[in-house]
Amino acid sequence: MRNASRKSFSLACILLAASLCQPPVAAAGVYEDLRSAVENDQTSEIAKLLARGADPNTPDERGNTLLMVAVRHKNAKLVDLLIDAGARLNLRNKYGETAIMLASYNGLYNIVEKLYVKGAEINHAGWNPLLYAATTGHPKIIQLLLDGGAAINSTSENGTTALMMAARGNHTDTIKVLLKNGADPNIRNESGGTALKWAVSREYLNAAELLKSGGAKE
Structure with a gap:
């Protein structure tokens, strides 16, 4: 009887260990549902999934977080929802981009302002929100970032400035703001x-x- 009990106990331990090694299928499924909902701007569905414990900071294969996806879809309501759910503002994708960099590039003033107020970094080394806003010519965002303390002569890794990017794109209004x-x-x-x-x-x-x-x- 003792041998049978020991075998039964050992089998239970093996099964438990195996179960712990299994991938979190349910969690993965929730995440995929959440990403799909974000991409399709399904705000109410997103709220439900987040309430079920879905992690808003899980990146895709390119390092893009759900917050970045929401920014690319220009959906301020989703940005609010994800921030309230604990989305980390300064995570970077594989290209070194943050959510506020993407918002700056796309001229999304309200989202840039929202992310900055919530604590998004605007003054880090290398490519940053100021250079991204200058690349596509968004003087209002440029001024917002400068008012927030962005270093006007900050450079990318190869020494490129926001003024250079504005000139490269022929963005005269942006050039004026930067020179001013x-x-x-x-x-x-x-x-x-x-x-x-x-x-x-x-x-x-x-x-x-x-x-x-x-x-x-x-």
């Missing part, structure tokens, strides 16, 4: 490029004149 706030037009990136050189090489004459009036040297 003290952007240095004579910073060079690691290849020796400047904002003026980029504007001239692309024959953006108005942008080039703005830069020269702001102190850019040939």
